[in-house]
Amino acid sequence: MIQGTLNKMKVEQGEKIQYSLYLNDQLINMNERIGSSFTMELTGAIFCLKCNSRTKTSFNQGFCYKCFLSAPECSQCIIKPELCEAHLGKGRDPQWEQDHHNQPHYVYLAASDAVKVGVTRDTQVPTRWIDQGASSAIIFAETPNRYEAGKIEVxxxxxxxDKTNWRNMLKNQVDDSIDLISEKWNLETQLPREITDFITDDEEVHTFNYPVLSYPGQVNSISLEKVIRFTKVLVGIKGQYLIFEDGSVINLRKYGGYQVIIG
Ligand SMILES: [Zn+2]
Ligand SMILES: [Zn+2]
Incomplete structure (x- = not known):
């Protein structure tokens, strides 16, 4: 039994994606748990991922109310990059914005059941794609900051x-006819010059092979608001979701900050 505060799993690209869960400083190799029984139990405590103080309610997947209102990780430019003010020296925390958002960003196309567009910092590739459970992805454009990337995304x-259909993602409903390279160059002919200037030359399609023994036919989400303890056979991991033998799934990212015991 290991007790600690949930945070999103660390991912590593490889022949199969490698997932590691850190509970405080204890490492659980999640791939090794696939095929066997997995227990999770809530202790009832929730700790803010930013300031570590105890909170009754988790806001924005792991923050206390104070940090939700003030932390740069919860500002609107996280969801809407086109509103980022880092390049103007502004934002909730101008130094944080400088270090995280006034930095090279990518606009990417990712394939799953449809083509999805997204924005991420260059250092978050390929983590971002794996966290979303993408089947494959290509870099579309590179910009000097988050704001420019956001304008292209719009x-x-x-x-x-720009949304992932998580049910289809977990059922592995993939549109194999998607050709990201031709999507990229088709777009180039339809966009104005101020955008096409940022398009990169590279045609590398990154592909992701998730450790899943069997995909569910029907997906049922486990809610830790209702179930405080469960034991189920883990059959796979995709995105930040654990997939169990009975078709139930849990999005670990959603429960960031929850203190749990894992067995
Ligand atoms: Zn906090
Ligand atoms: Zn920003």
Whole structure:
């Protein structure tokens, strides 16, 4: 039994994606747990991922109310990069914005059941794609900061979705006919010059092989608000979701800050 505060799993690209869960400073190799029984139990405590203080309610997947209102990790430019003010020297925490958002960013296309557009910092590749459970991804454009990437993403939203359909992702419903390289160059012909200037030359399609023994036909989400302890056979991991033999799944990211015991 290991007790600690939940945070998203660390991921590593490889022949199969490698997942590690750190509970405080104890490491659980999650791939090794696939195929056997997995127990999770809530202690009832929730700790803010930013300031570590105890909180009754978790806001924005792991923050106390005070940090939710003040932390740069919870500002609107996380969800809407086009509103980022890092390049203006502004934001909730200008130094944090400088270090995290006034840095090179990518606009990418990812394939699953559809083509999805997204924005991420260059250092978050391929982590971001794996966290979303993408089947494959290609870098579309590179920009000097988050704001410019956000503007391009807004323009691409008229062509593609920016949301992941997590049920389809977990059922492994993948559209194999998607050709990310041709999608990239098709876009180039349809976009204005101020965007095409940022398009990269590279045609590398990154592909991801998740450690899943069997995908569920029906997906049922486990809610830790209702179930405080469960034991189930773990059959796979995709994105930040654990997939169990009975078709139930849990998004570990959603429960960041929850103190749990894992056995
Ligand atoms: Zn806090
Ligand atoms: Zn920002």
């Amino acid at each position: 323009a691409l939203k008229s062509f593609f979705t």
